[in-house]
Amino acid sequence: MSFNIALSGIQAINEQLNTLSNNIANAGTYGFKGSRANFSSVYAGDQANGVQVGSLTQDIGKNGSLQTTGRGLDAAILGRGFFTSRDAQGVVSYSRVGIFNTNADGFLVDATGKRVQGYGPTVNGVLGAMGDIAIPTGQIPAVATTDIAYAGNMSNDWPTKDAADFDYLDANTYSMVKQSVVYDSLGTQHTVSQYFMKSDDDTVSVMYSLDGAEPAGAGFELQFDGNGRILETTTTGPDLPITAPGAEPLVFNFDYANTTKFGGAATNTTNRPNGYASGTFVGVEMAENGSIVAKYSNEQQQVVGTVALATFPDEGSLVPSSDTTWVANANSGAPLYSTPGVGLAAKLSKGALEGSNVDITAELVGLMTSQRNYQANSKVITAENQMMQALMQAL
Numbered sequence: 001m002s003f004n005i006a007l008s009g010i011q012a013i014n015e016q017l018n019t020l021s022n023n024i025a026n027a028g029t030y031g032f033k034g035s036r037a038n039f040s041s042v043y044a045g046d047q048a049n050g051v052q053v054g055s056l057t058q059d060i061g062k063n064g065s066l067q068t069t070g071r072g073l074d075a076a077i078l079g080r081g082f083f084t085s086r087d088a089q090g091v092v093s094y095s096r097v098g099i100f101n102t103n104a105d106g107f108l109v110d111a112t113g114k115r116v117q118g119y120g121p122t123v124n125g126v127l128g129a130m131g132d133i134a135i136p137t138g139q140i141p142a143v144a145t146t147d148i149a150y151a152g153n154m155s156n157d158w159p160t161k162d163a164a165d166f167d168y169l170d171a172n173t174y175s176m177v178k179q180s181v182v183y184d185s186l187g188t189q190h191t192v193s194q195y196f197m198k199s200d201d202d203t204v205s206v207m208y209s210l211d212g213a214e215p216a217g218a219g220f221e222l223q224f225d226g227n228g229r230i231l232e233t234t235t236t237g238p239d240l241p242i243t244a245p246g247a248e249p250l251v252f253n254f255d256y257a258n259t260t261k262f263g264g265a266a267t268n269t270t271n272r273p274n275g276y277a278s279g280t281f282v283g284v285e286m287a288e289n290g291s292i293v294a295k296y297s298n299e300q301q302q303v304v305g306t307v308a309l310a311t312f313p314d315e316g317s318l319v320p321s322s323d324t325t326w327v328a329n330a331n332s333g334a335p336l337y338s339t340p341g342v343g344l345a346a347k348l349s350k351g352a353l354e355g356s357n358v359d360i361t362a363e364l365v366g367l368m369t370s371q372r373n374y375q376a377n378s379k380v381i382t383a384e385n386q387m388m389q390a391l392m393q394a395l
Helices: 002-025 360-394
Strands: 035-044 047-058 066-068 075-077 082-086 092-095 100-102 108-110 115-119 130-132 147-153 176-183 189-200 203-210 220-223 240-242 250-255 267-273 279-286 291-296 301-307 309-311 319-321 325-327 336-338 348-350 352-354
Touching: 002 035, 002 047, 002 360, 082 108, 147 176, 176 250, 176 267, 203 240, 279 348
Parallel strands: 075 352, 147 250
Antiparallel strands: 035 047, 066 352, 075 348, 082 092, 082 115, 082 309, 092 325, 100 108, 108 115, 115 130, 115 301, 147 267, 176 189, 189 203, 203 220, 240 250, 279 291, 291 301, 309 336, 319 325
């Protein structure tokens, strides 16, 4: 009987050694979660019959250390949750390894080539449908300018100018000139010049020149109160048209909200049109909220999707598979999907990866303990063998 008990001990320790060896071998593997072999007693009725490895416990709840990479498509999960991927056969797997890239078909994929699952672009505050995340790698069309946000200080110290004497070629007839860039429907740039002149203590007149042409029309008057604040009735400038060959007629105006007329130097704090030229895709990166941001040569950025994180009622029951991934089963429960930082899903750390959560020191101590237990069970088998030999010789 003792021979069988010791043999069961050796077999159980071999299984434990496999677990320890696997942990140590994956100490440098991104997103790896260590496991522990749990021993349990074996009984035949009320008679002890040895030991076995009753279960393996995955240490999924313990995060590994963050390792900074600086790469725009690397991300680490700072708590609960798993990245979700789907292979060519439609099998869904879950991983803690946030190494992503764009494949030749224009989809976001993980390090093993599986398509990352997430939500489509947000429309009117509503997330898009969940599925593959497509990255538009071509060219985005131009957007015509409809508004220019302009703010600054029209110095109260300017000398008064007579608008009737204005000549855009003579800098002495106006107080300041500022240029803004606008775009037509084809993405062609046009320059709009604003010529400012102080007409009286409460008024600054503006004349507009389009693409260097002589200003036409009566211009516009900015009205200010006694505290140098612009009157709300004059915050929106007149419609200014531009007609370019082949492009749709362009009509835009200036928004002068927050413009002031204080003493001191004249300043310009905002000069921002809302249109842009066409642009070519130059790259993609992930934001800390999980948004996938495509970048273009015209300095525009577009959120093309948001990665989904999956959480489980019992994540420790997930079944591990190759490539540091897991698959769900009945014991783990169905996944609950959300965006990073929402609900049970943790936030992300951009430009970093989660290392293995294996504690090498603890694993080596466990290895030495297993070795001693192995030797002890071997001694029992040796002693049993010697006793049997002695018994046989006595007969």
